[in-house]
Amino acid sequence: MSMLQNYQMHLTVPTGKAAKLLKFCYFILLVLLVSCGETKTKNTAETKQDLEQAKDTLVKNKATKTILCFGDSITAGYGLDDVNDAYTGVLQKRIDSLSLNYTVINSGVSGETTAGGKSRINWVIKQKPTIFLLELGANDGLRGVPLTETQSNLQAIINVVKEKSPETTIILAGMQLPPNMGQDYTTKFRAIFKDVATKNNIEFIPFILENVGGIASLNQRDGIHPNKDGHKIVANNVWEVLKPLL
Known part of the structure; x- marks a missing residue:
């Protein structure tokens, strides 16, 4: 088997610009193989460098940036027939329509609290996303979790992202509670998210359910999702909030 055949067997078959680049690499390699017996104008080290550069370019062309949505049942698309109908799927369709090189990852877990998010963030953040959307806290509020605990957990999650993936841009989604939870609690609960976003100087969505929460026609029978x-x-x-970051 020739060197050229061996080189071809160990490469995946790309498309588009990457395919054209690969064909060009094949041509260059063939020329080098033919001419090596006639001239010494290009040494082995230089040839190796050229091929490595071509390989790096192919890898970059295949790479995609990620938007990791880390949340509860809202992110998970609870109650929907198709999870792609959740806001994460809607975002992916919009991103694809604009030919933007981003993949939306749905990391939502129904019933998740900030404590639950805190316990799983260390392995989730290993994906090192380009953008990290934190959508947690609603279940804390509905269960009457102490406000200091919710705020502490949100901060702990943000700390892990900053430490493990410092280049990731963080977006915090704000949440509000129905008035039957008590005026004092709901007011302080709403303020937690803005305070955490301001303290950490991160992107902020004031209320992710704006123009949805409390409107029967836009929610399922439970009136929540x-x-x-x-x-x-x-x-x-x-x-x-996301569009300017892309």
Whole structure:
């Protein structure tokens, strides 16, 4: 088997610009193999460097940036027939329509609290996303978790992201509670998210369920989780903050 055949067997078959680049690399390699018996104008070290540069370019062309949505049932798309109808899927379709090189990762878990998020963030952040959307806290509020605990957990999650993936841009999604939880608690709960975002100098969505929360036609029968139409509006709320970052 010739060197050229062996080289071809160990490369995947790319498309588009990467394919053209690979064909060019094949041509250059063939020329080098033919001419090596006739001239010494290019040494082995230089040839190796050229091939490594071509390989690096191919890898970069295949690379994609990621947007990791780390949340609860809202992110998970609870109650929907198709998880792609959740706001994460709506965002992916919009991103694809604009030919942006981003993949949205849905890391939502129904029933998740900030404590649960704190316990799993260390292995989730190993993906080192380009953008990290933190959407947690609603279940804390509905369960009456002490406000200091919720704030402490949100901060702990942010600390891990900053430490493990310092180049990641963080977005915090704000949350509000229905009035039946008590005026004092709901007011202080709402303020937690803005305080945490300000303290950490991170991107902030004031209320991820803006124009959805409390509107029966945009929620499922439980009155809490957005339906398909509701998720489209949630996606718009996220997009207002996300778009400038892309």
